[in-house]
Amino acid sequence: xxxxxxxxxxxxxxxxxxxxxxxxxxxRLIQQASVGKAMDYSLEAGGKRIRPVLVQAxxxxxxxxxxxxxxxxxxxxxxxxxSLIHDDLPCMDDDDLxxxxxxxxxxxxxxxxxxxxxxxxxxxxxxISSDESLAxxxxxxxxxxxxxxxxxxxxxxxxxxxxxxEERDDISEQELIFMYSLxxxxxxxxxxxxxxxxxxxxxxxxxxxxxYAECLGLAFQIxxxxxxxxxxxxxxxxxxxxxxxxxKTTFVDxxxxxxxxxxxxxxxxxxxxxxxxxxxxxxxxxxxxYLLVRDH
Amino acid sequence: xxxxxxxxxxxxxxxxxxxxxxxxxxxRLIQQASVGKAMDYSLEAGGKRIRPVLVQAxxxxxxxxxxxxxxxxxxxxxxxxxSLIHDDLPCMDDDDLxxxxxxxxxxxxxxxxxxxxxxxxxxxxxxISSDESLAxxxxxxxxxxxxxxxxxxxxxxxxxxxxxxEERDDISEQELIFMYSLxxxxxxxxxxxxxxxxxxxxxxxxxxxxxYAECLGLAFQIxxxxxxxxxxxxxxxxxxxxxxxxxKTTFVDxxxxxxxxxxxxxxxxxxxxxxxxxxxxxxxxxxxxYLLVRDH
Numbered sequence: 021x022x023x024x025x026x027x028x029x030x031x032x033x034x035x036x037x038x039x040x041x042x043x044x045x046x047x048r049l050i051q052q053a054s055v056g057k058a059m060d061y062s063l064e065a066g067g068k069r070i071r072p073v074l075v076q077a078x079x080x081x082x083x084x085x086x087x088x089x090x091x092x093x094x095x096x097x098x099x100x101x102x103s104l105i106h107d108d109l110p111c112m113d114d115d116d117l118x119x120x121x122x123x124x125x126x127x128x129x130x131x132x133x134x135x136x137x138x139x140x141x142x143x144x145x146x147x148i149s150s151d152e153s154l155a156x157x158x159x160x161x162x163x164x165x166x167x168x169x170x171x172x173x174x175x176x177x178x179x180x181x182x183x184x185x186e187e188r189d190d191i192s193e194q195e196l197i198f199m200y201s202l203x204x205x206x207x208x209x210x211x212x213x214x215x216x217x218x219x220x221x222x223x224x225x226x227x228x229x230x231x232y233a234e235c236l237g238l239a240f241q242i243x244x245x246x247x248x249x250x251x252x253x254x255x256x257x258x259x260x261x262x263x264x265x266x267x268k269t270t271f272v273d274x275x276x277x278x279x280x281x282x283x284x285x286x287x288x289x290x291x292x293x294x295x296x297x298x299x300x301x302x303x304x305x306x307x308x309x310y311l312l313v314r315d316h
Numbered sequence: 317x318x319x320x321x322x323x324x325x326x327x328x329x330x331x332x333x334x335x336x337x338x339x340x341x342x343x344r345l346i347q348q349a350s351v352g353k354a355m356d357y358s359l360e361a362g363g364k365r366i367r368p369v370l371v372q373a374x375x376x377x378x379x380x381x382x383x384x385x386x387x388x389x390x391x392x393x394x395x396x397x398x399s400l401i402h403d404d405l406p407c408m409d410d411d412d413l414x415x416x417x418x419x420x421x422x423x424x425x426x427x428x429x430x431x432x433x434x435x436x437x438x439x440x441x442x443x444i445s446s447d448e449s450l451a452x453x454x455x456x457x458x459x460x461x462x463x464x465x466x467x468x469x470x471x472x473x474x475x476x477x478x479x480x481x482e483e484r485d486d487i488s489e490q491e492l493i494f495m496y497s498l499x500x501x502x503x504x505x506x507x508x509x510x511x512x513x514x515x516x517x518x519x520x521x522x523x524x525x526x527x528y529a530e531c532l533g534l535a536f537q538i539x540x541x542x543x544x545x546x547x548x549x550x551x552x553x554x555x556x557x558x559x560x561x562x563x564k565t566t567f568v569d570x571x572x573x574x575x576x577x578x579x580x581x582x583x584x585x586x587x588x589x590x591x592x593x594x595x596x597x598x599x600x601x602x603x604x605x606y607l608l609v610r611d612h
Contacts, residue, residue: 045468051494052473054480059468106434111426130407131479134430138402139468141434145441146463149456156452160445163459167442172341172355172435177348183427184350198347 025306029073032086032093036072039094040064043147045139058128058136059143062101065119070240070311071096074211075218077304078229084219091151092162092214095144099170100207102140105133107179141170154218161217169210178203182268191269197238204244205237225298232294239287239312242280245270249277251316288312321602325369328382328389332368335390336360339443341435354424354432355439358397361415366536366607367392370507371514373600374525380515387447388458388510391440395466396503398436401429403475437466450514457513465506474499478564487565493534500540501533521594528590535583535608541566542576547612584608 021029040063046056072093076086086093108115108123109130116126125133148154148162168174181199185191212229215221221229248261249272271280291308295301317325336359342352368389372382382389404411404419405426412422421429444450444458464470477495481487508525511517517525544557545568567576587604591597 049468049473051477051480051491052468052498055468055473055476102434106430109430111430132476134402134405134407135472135476135479138398138434138437139472141437142463142466142472143468145459146467149460149463156456160452160455163441164445167438167445170438171442172345172348172351172439176431176435176438177345177351180351180428180431181347183431184347195347202348 021306021310025303025310028077028303029307029310032073032076033069035076035086035090036069036093036097039090040097043094043143045143054128054132055135055139058105058124058132059101059140061127062105062118062124062136062140063098065101065121067100067119068311069097071100071207071211073307074208074233075215077307078212078215078221079219080215081298081301081304082216082219082221082225082229084215084221086215088153089215089218091147091154092166092218095147095162095166096207096211096214098140098144098147099166099175102137103175103179103207105137105140109133112179112183158217162214165210165213165217169206174202174206174210175204178206185269186267189267189269191274193271193274196269196271196274200238200241201234204241205234208237208240209233228294228297232291235287235291235294236308236311239284239291242271242284242287243312243314245272246277246280246284247314247316248272284312317602317606321599321606324373324599325603325606328369328372329365331372331382331386332365332389332393335386336393339390339439341439350424350428351431351435354401354420354428355397355436357423358401358414358420358432358436359394361397361417363396363415364607365393367396367503367507369603370504370529371511373603374508374511374517375515376511377594377597377600378512378515378517378521378525380511380517382511384449385511385514387443387450388462388514391443391458391462392503392507392510394436394440394443395462395471398433399471399475399503401433401436405429408475408479454513458510461506461509461513465502470498470502470506471500474502481565482563485563485565487570489567489570492565492567492570496534496537497530500537501530504533504536505529524590524593528587531583531587531590532604532607535580535587538567538576538580538583539608539610541568542573542580543610543612544568545573580608 044060046053046060049056075089075093075096079086079089104118105124107113108118109125115123117123124136144166145163148159151159170176178199182203209230212233213226216226216229275283292305295305340356342349342356345352371385371389371392375382375385400414401420403409404414405421411419413419420432440462441459444455447455474495478499505526508529509522512522512525571579588601591601
């Protein structure tokens with residue numbers, strides 16, 4: 021990433037992290053403080069904040085002001101964090117580490133982790149609905165977009181397919197693409213669309229944003245599969261090889277390592293072409309390359 | 317309940333059950349059908365549908381039309397159902413039975429139950445935000461009310477206190493009242509308030525609705541505690557004595573059985589007095605007595 025893009029990126033990241041702090045419930049909680057601490061713990065564990073960055077970047081790209089979409093940016097990061105907390109549970113992927121730290125249930129116990137995830141699934145809708153700097157029509161659209169991409173037809177649906185696929189060894193590429201399009205793709209698409217909604221983007225802009233997000237989301241997941249095989253465990257912040265340990269079919273299984281890399285490269289190319297159709301998409305192009313050539 | 321009230325009640329119940337069926341996601345789900353089935357299973361398990369009945373009853377009471385608030389009525393029942401699914405999980409209350417049937421995780425497995433609960437926590441916000449028969453301003457208010465009463469400052473916060481209290485034997489009446497006011501009280505209050513919001517009720521009406529709901533919610537919980545000691549297991553649809561087995565402090569522990577009954581009766585009296593300040597509150601009075609003198 022060039023210096024200008026690095027600055028924009030760190031501005032977006034810092035804006036959403038400040039917003040998440042502002043929305044922390046812990047100071048307002050009394051007897052139930054532990055659930056607030058577990059929420060904050062997982063929200064503060066970091067990560068790349070890709071989704072809230074995309075929200076802000078698409079808002080700016082489509083002529084809006086990213087500062088006006090911070091509630092939505094924080095909201096989508098909460099949804100993402102809720103999904104990580106629940107995915108790590110013993111009855112799900114049973115992961116002890118997340119981003120190099122003990123996962124939420126390891127730190128706070130299983131019941132508290134279930135409830136912290138639950139609270140982070142619902143709080144985003146309180147946050148957006150109470151953001152009076154956005155017109156009610158906009159708030160309703162943002163909420164609808166976020167809720168529908170999170171639920172059984174979106175991220176949560178993808179997670180159940182992923183769980184059920186573990187018992188199978190005959191998954192096709194099409195099935196894998198469908199699962200990923202829900203589990204990780206939907207929320208990435210929604211991040212881009214929320215930015216568009218807040219900016220009052222044209223239908224054509226929304227259409228392009230969705231096409232871009234589809235390429236990015238799939239490529240991002242393929243890169244994740246590749247990193248699970250090739251990455252340095254310390255850099256990744258979680259154990260590598262977990263997919264094959266859990267008998268998960270990955271793109272590396274289906275296409276081979278080189279085939280997966282080729283597919284990721286093609287999708288990267290296509291997403292950059294789509295961004296060419298926007299003016300001032302320099303930052304998003306840099307971001308796309310950063311996300312798809314990462315080593316962790 | 318008199319015949320007129322029974323008819324009104326069954327009209328409200330049947331309206332929300334039809335609405336829940338209409339919103340069923342199962343027909344739209346492909347590979348992830350199991351999560352939809354688990355959602356429907358728990359939604360169809362029945363129960364008294366008290367929260368959606370209160371939404372409709374308060375909408376009618378405040379001069380609105382209950383037919384216009386069915387999305388919100390269905391939404392609050394989804395939230396209630398999500399909380400039951402997660403409360404029954406092995407890491408929470410570990411209940412095998414719910415309403416006389418296997419609990420969701422017993423029927424569909426733990427991972428699927430976690431995800432079905434998650435989906436039912438988020439779907440309500442999709443349902444309300446997409447209800448174009450309500451003005452965007454109203455949708456935003458309904459969503460804000462529902463999300464804030466569900467989260468860490470509401471129902472979910474109450475659940476964590478309840479879990480953490482299990483390890484203590486020095487719970488005071490005030491602490492117990494606070495826990496119940498979150499765990500079960502908040503959603504009952506929100507049911508009444510949502511009805512008011514949809515009807516465009518006055519501030520005075522909303523204030524009275526909240527006062528009524530506080531009495532009703534607490535009394536309802538005390539009655540639950542009493543029934544856990546005295547009820548017929550078959551009628552209750554779940555094992556009795558579970559509170560004392562789990563070392564939960566109840567109002568019966570703190571006040572004795574007679575004291576608890578007296579407190580429930582006083583709260584019933586007070587809630588009926590509040591209803592007297594509304595016109596045409598005949599149905600709600602009957603409902604209040606029905607809820608607080610139930611044997612299951």
